[in-house]
Amino acid sequence: MDVEEFREFGKASVDYIADYIENIRKKPVLPSVEPGYLKNEIPELAPITGEPWQNILPDVDRVILPGLTHWHSPHFHAYFPTANSFPGVVGELFSSGLGCISTDWQSNPACVELEVRMMDWLAKMLGLPEHFLNESEGPGGGVIQNAASESTLVGLLSGKQKTVKQVLEMNPHLTDAEVKAKLVTYTSKESNSSVEKASLLASVPMRLLPTDADCRLRADLLQEAIDKDKAEGLIPCCVVASLGTTGTCGFDDLEDIGRICEKEKIWLHVDAAYAGAALVCPEYRYLLKGIHFVDSFNFNPHKWFLTNSDCSAMWFKNTKDAEAAFKVKASIPTEPLFEPEIENWQIPTSRKFRALKLWFVMRLYGVQGIQKYIRHQVSLAKYLEKLVKADDRFELLVSRLGVVGFRLKGNDYMTQKLLDKITERKNLYIMPYYFQNKLMVRFVVCSRLTEKEDIDFAWNEIKSIVADTYFRDSNPELKNKKRESNLNSTILSKVATSTFSPELNEKLKVGLFL
Amino acid sequence: MDVEEFREFGKASVDYIADYIENIRKKPVLPSVEPGYLKNEIPELAPITGEPWQNILPDVDRVILPGLTHWHSPHFHAYFPTANSFPGVVGELFSSGLGCISTDWQSNPACVELEVRMMDWLAKMLGLPEHFLNESEGPGGGVIQNAASESTLVGLLSGKQKTVKQVLEMNPHLTDAEVKAKLVTYTSKESNSSVEKASLLASVPMRLLPTDADCRLRADLLQEAIDKDKAEGLIPCCVVASLGTTGTCGFDDLEDIGRICEKEKIWLHVDAAYAGAALVCPEYRYLLKGIHFVDSFNFNPHKWFLTNSDCSAMWFKNTKDAEAAFKVKASIPTEPLFEPEIENWQIPTSRKFRALKLWFVMRLYGVQGIQKYIRHQVSLAKYLEKLVKADDRFELLVSRLGVVGFRLKGNDYMTQKLLDKITERKNLYIMPYYFQNKLMVRFVVCSRLTEKEDIDFAWNEIKSIVADTYFRDSNPELKNKKRESNLNSTILSKVATSTFSPELNEKLKVGLFL
Structure with missing residues (x-):
């Protein structure tokens, strides 16, 4: 690939990413592929001769996007936020484009x-x-x-x-x-x-x-x-x-x-x-x-x-x-040319050259821009907190910064069904957590793109599931039933077969870490 | 920064990187800044309000480039190669642009x-x-x-x-x-x-x-x-x-x-x-x-x-x-949805999403493209080996893959002066190494951009230093002298005050690791 092809490929990729982000709200946040899907989409061996770059973008469309969980979808409320901003992306591009690394100052x-x-x-x-x-x-x-x-x-x-x-x-x-x-x-x-x-x-x-x-x-x-x-x-x-x-x-x-x-x-x-x-x-x-x-x-x-x-x-x-x-x-102590010698703390x-990203982000947002972003995200969590509190079928367990924990009143069965249905529908990505011996919906404002309309979308999705047959059913036997084993959700299937316990939280925490 | 500004900033940055790589051969490989130079170029605090992206590129020119060691200059022969290819850069751009990470398959x-x-x-x-x-x-x-x-x-x-x-x-x-x-x-x-x-x-x-x-x-x-x-x-x-x-x-x-x-x-x-x-x-x-x-x-x-x-x-x-x-x-063993669970091996x-880079590189180069690249780099090292062998002032100590070790015949004094002068002139970046109790010039073919003309450039630079006063001086006292302490080179100043020893190699090896 010569430098002119790089200009074309690079710019086409910038547009691809811009389009992806612009349209991300329309896609279901979770993919629908089955485990092992990619094996049939990509050959068993690398190609012998190089391909033209024009082959790549259609394959990202065909092979990657269908299997991608959209971590920057405004409907992604799992784990914690993973940063992705335009200044950050360009910072990363510069860092890899200049391609310079460092050991010591020299x-x-x-x-x-x-x-x-x-x-x-x-x-x-x-x-x-x-x-x-x-x-x-x-x-x-x-x-x-x-x-x-x-x-x-x-x-x-x-x-x-x-x-x-x-x-x-x-x-x-x-x-x-x-x-x-x-x-x-x-x-x-x-x-x-x-x-x-x-x-x-x-x-x-x-x-x-x-x-x-x-x-x-x-x-x-x-x-x-x-x-x-x-x-x-x-x-x-x-x-x-x-x-x-x-x-x-x-x-x-x-x-x-x-x-x-x-x-x-x-x-x-x-x-x-x-x-x-x-x-x-x-x-x-x-x-x-x-x-x-x-x-x-x-x-x-x-x-x-x-x-x-x-x-x-x-x-x-x-x-x-x-x-x-x-x-x-080293056996020979030498006087460093520059201090601090940060390379010795890792x-x-x-x-x-990761500092470039920080430089770009802090300059292009400014202190006030980052403060505004944090406060906006917290305000969205507060808005959800208000919606939860206003609905007497739910109880709020926790709300701190962008993390809101809530559940359906009663035993864990209903909340588990709710979480299961959420994942099954693929319009939201939310994870469970056990808190004070109760299963809760752990909802996090994650994406930079999340707005009030997305909180409304999430809340309407949740309410529509609650309004669904499972939850309209007033059979007390069902409501008092313990967890079942026929859950479909990919997430909950991992935790479905046990009662809540500190050990289960350990397992959930493993999944939750980033 | 909105998505349209990202398109502009991203494409301008692709051009910036393309221009940088296109012109990299013209720049001295080593910077001329003094330790602490950047403190005066960048304010003590982040800006309160965000800046326009147009401010960034001129500052990369003004602040970063003068202090950069050009790791992808064809005249960079220190350490080992650090990969930087156009498919790799675009792969990295995609990885950060999609911004997706993973824990387990789900x-x-x-x-x-x-x-x-x-x-x-x-x-x-x-x-x-x-x-x-x-x-x-x-x-x-x-x-x-x-x-x-x-x-x-x-x-x-x-x-x-x-x-x-x-x-x-x-x-x-x-x-x-x-x-x-x-x-x-x-x-x-x-x-x-x-x-x-x-x-x-x-x-x-x-x-x-x-x-x-x-x-x-x-x-x-x-x-x-x-x-x-x-x-x-x-x-x-x-x-x-x-x-x-x-x-x-x-x-x-x-x-x-x-x-x-x-x-x-x-x-x-x-x-x-x-x-x-x-x-x-x-x-x-x-x-x-x-x-x-x-x-x-x-x-x-x-x-x-x-x-x-x-x-x-x-x-x-x-x-x-x-x-x-x-x-x-976790206390509860669960059946994974997909194996292998690679997230448990780290x-x-x-x-x-680092695999994107590998995918882009292997497809756009193909197996033969990467073989050609490796063989070409080794052939450049072999070419230097030939030049060294043909000059009876030098002895060749080692030549394996892209690494060529040689020295001036006689005691270490002359080779050290040579290394010192190389670094002082800033046209080449090469590091020393001790091998078989002798100081050698450790020359590595590093940059993807290095060609035969660059090996000639390096060899001519080395010969011109050897032809310089230090080396024309036939004063035996000087030639037999042990290392001096007034070396100017930033690299050699770290090792200048000791005699060669296994301990010194330990020190050099610390610097050599990437």
Whole structure:
């Protein structure tokens, strides 16, 4: 493909994407393909000779679109938002078109320095403390990671390394392996499944502690667990707190938890993957109370901050702790030409030019544009909350930021049938969640394109299902029946055969993580 | 930004990228900025109100390009290739424009199924054994990871989990922690720094074993190390072999090493990040001798296979081992709607639609197009080899695939001055490496745009430096002098103050990893 063909193919693709987004509201959000559909559409071998680019777009139409779940449909209310904005798309295009990556400063000054600057722009926009800034005097700083799961792993490994160092300094008779074998970490049962996964990868056992009625990690239970572990000779090492839990967008109290971590010398990592974006609006910054206790903090601009995947922002109070865990040490200490050396705070050794996307997004939206976007999305959730409350067949369980949890009154059977029918009809994509021992419809305002008319569409769809035979049937035997096994929905079929339980939420949480 | 502005901005950006690539040969490959240059060019805060997109392109010109190392300049010969092709760029544009990601099959059938199919296309193109195919009957399969460092970590963690399980089955009186504390892994001193880093992250100590004259891990020393460790009560767990080491593109003998791994029940992971792409040409498949011993195999299409970052391909002989390490287990086993469940073979829980890039690249180039590309790049390295051999001031140390290592005869002083001057002039980007206790110029054919004229350009640049005062000076005192500290080069300043040593190579290898 020569450069002139690239101009044609690239521009045709820009138009294809523009058309796709313009018409996305008309398509059912869920595809109708059967598992294995693609095998018959694509040959078993790559072609021997190259094809013309004109072959590609019709095949995207023919093979890809029918099997695509439209994550940016205004009727997509599952998981959490996944960012997709026009400035973000063009930022990604530039990043891959220039094709430059970086390791240290020498390898690519613009890549490294723009990332350093953008992470400071971002920290200031969110009202994060000054000690997190790259430009601050101290050892704090921020860097772009690949995903929240990676950020949590980086946080845990940093805390692990710091704890081992501290314990060995105080107890020089112990070995590294002896200390590592005694480490233990903590999080709440409501935290994302990636948190538990990170503890597996980091080889540090994790206690999943119960939460209060608002899905918050209970400080009293945390202290109790720490005391018990210490009494048994174990070494508490890290706590992962959540700002915006996956199921119900609960907010751990950073001040109560942080005070314990400070006293016990435990690393405190905060996972604010989704909800962190809301901090761009000053009215949500009360959530940051206690942030001065936090050692590492992560939120994903690629979730609710209009910046296309992948872009996960992470800050450290003291980057030297991360460096100690991640820097492959050369025997010869050298003076860096540029600081901070952000390449030492991550798992891979090289980094893409992801800062370009952030730069484009923050400039083309501006602070006010992003605030307006967040507030608009929250207002749509509030609008749905009002509709739910006004209908006495439903009960509202939770409404925080863009997450609204509600259910049909009575036992879980009716709500499960509702969820099943929603998925079967394919006009909405919504997931279930168990909260306070009840099955709920977990509705999230996800797409940048969602408007009031789409909330009305969703609510009318839900009401029309409720008005359907299943729900008009007043047979008490049916209404009191437990879950059935003949559910058609692809989503619910995974959870249909069991009664609700904490274990089921674990399973749902696995599906819910992004 | 509305959709019409996106069409304009997107197309202007396609043209910008096309122009950039068309004119890249004219620019010095290395930038001339001073550390910290960008701070003065970009304000301290994000703008309050959004800017028009027309502001962006002039700022890319003004702020980014002057600080950019041009990784796709035909005069870039550092590190390894980083893929950048027009089909790859458009593939990335589509991936971010559709903006769809996936977790399990239900979340996005097209994303999951295309990846499953593309990994099979790729495996067949490289001549990998059938048991690695997703479509094979057995438990093997392939998946796209983020980077080679991540793939190595996934390999080590899979091997770790398998070994622990095996040992606990044989020794039920031991605890999980007791087994983990005894694990040990092996690789060669020439393997990439990311391999050692992965062992740090996976909490398994790693022995860095010496290599033979061809940079190959010595099977006899591996067996010796294993025997010694076992005698001390340790448990050998993984070996990481390299096809194409970072410094000199050395190839470990998979058959000799694999035989030991099989006998000792040790997980064998192969890092073929760069050189794996050459397997598309049948003449290099002899390197796969012994591949049937391999448990996990990784190469990066985002290096030498024309697919833009990120795209790291990884195959498993038995994916159940990876699943055991990575799948967060729900208490309720459910029947998957689609297999393989590739989302369980990775660290993050969600995945981008990276398979689109591979699909575009393999279709638009075709098998023959990619073979032609690889053979052309190797022929350029062979051409340089010929030029070096024909000049009796130089000695050739190594030439494998696109990597050519050479030096000025005599002590290291002259070669170091040469490297220093190359970097100072900024017309070429080449890195140093120590091989057989000698400093060498490590020249790699990196850019897709490199042609014979660029090799001539590079060789003329090198000869003109050699002809310069430093090298015409016949003062023996100068020629015998050890390294000086007043080197100007940004690259060499990092290594200038020490004598050559294995430790120095460690440092260089850190810089060399992508």
